[in-house]
Amino acid sequence: MNVVGVFDSGIGGLTVAREICAQLPGVDLVYLGDTARLPYGAKSPDTVSRYALQCVRFLEDVQIEVLVIACNTASACAIPALRKTYPAIPVLGVVEPGAQAAVNASKTGSIGVIGTEGTVNSNSYAEAIQALDPSARVVQKPCPLLVPLAEVGWLDHAVTELTLQTYLKPLLEGTAEHDPIDTLVLGCTHYPALKPAIRKTLKSMAPDRSIALVDSAEAVTNELSKLTGDKPGLGSRRIFVTDLPQRFTRVANTFWQGPLPEATHVDL
Ligand code: DGL
Numbered sequence: 001m002n003v004v005g006v007f008d009s010g011i012g013g014l015t016v017a018r019e020i021c022a023q024l025p026g027v028d029l030v031y032l033g034d035t036a037r038l039p040y041g042a043k044s045p046d047t048v049s050r051y052a053l054q055c056v057r058f059l060e061d062v063q064i065e066v067l068v069i070a071c072n073t074a075s076a077c078a079i080p081a082l083r084k085t086y087p088a089i090p091v092l093g094v095v096e097p098g099a100q101a102a103v104n105a106s107k108t109g110s111i112g113v114i115g116t117e118g119t120v121n122s123n124s125y126a127e128a129i130q131a132l133d134p135s136a137r138v139v140q141k142p143c144p145l146l147v148p149l150a151e152v153g154w155l156d157h158a159v160t161e162l163t164l165q166t167y168l169k170p171l172l173e174g175t176a177e178h179d180p181i182d183t184l185v186l187g188c189t190h191y192p193a194l195k196p197a198i199r200k201t202l203k204s205m206a207p208d209r210s211i212a213l214v215d216s217a218e219a220v221t222n223e224l225s226k227l228t229g230d231k232p233g234l235g236s237r238r239i240f241v242t243d244l245p246q247r248f249t250r251v252a253n254t255f256w257q258g259p260l261p262e263a264t265h266v267d268l
Pocket of ligand 1: 008009010012013038039040041042070071072073074116119147187188189190
């Protein structure tokens, strides 16, 4: 299985595509970003599922052999519908591999999850973590401002630092219901780009604690490597977007290092 479809609501999924290309350079990668309809993070589960089903129809037409849902919100809301509608294509989302990586990383079982409103409201990370370790305690925080901050490239900006401090404070302090976290799941495509800022914020707010960061792009790529064959593909890269590609190409640098393959506009 060497033709890998990567689906995202837009641009951030390039963090997952980048990880796949770095770890599995021989795969033939087809990326589809639904830039005409992003963001998915504040939309209802039904709308996200409907959009995801339309997008994957396109990827089925270009004959992908395995599908990676890079978008955390779509992984959280649309996987059952996708598996039902496209039974011939193995579907990997980011939630299950991310949950497994979090359980492996946590020593205390107190795990934080940050993501979009859609991902947090779905409770899917918490359910996946608790299915693996029923004693784990999961505390979640929607962080809707982080996607636009990453897209404008404010990766090392005082506004981003203050935003992170505000979002992360309750996870670090703990409450009567949960201990301070020792592991934080980056449950959104954009957050790997903010890793240095997140590390810096955690260090400044909890200097004596070591908090593991779980990057679900890495976790899903490890899962994918079990499905891709020993015989490499041609290492081709194709990128499709549903809006005109100019903004995608301009913003992409934050999420993809190196020369970006040309993005082609498609109407679904
Ligand atoms: N790709 C989305 C996710 O990982 C973030 C951007 C959006 O809200 O569409 O949840």
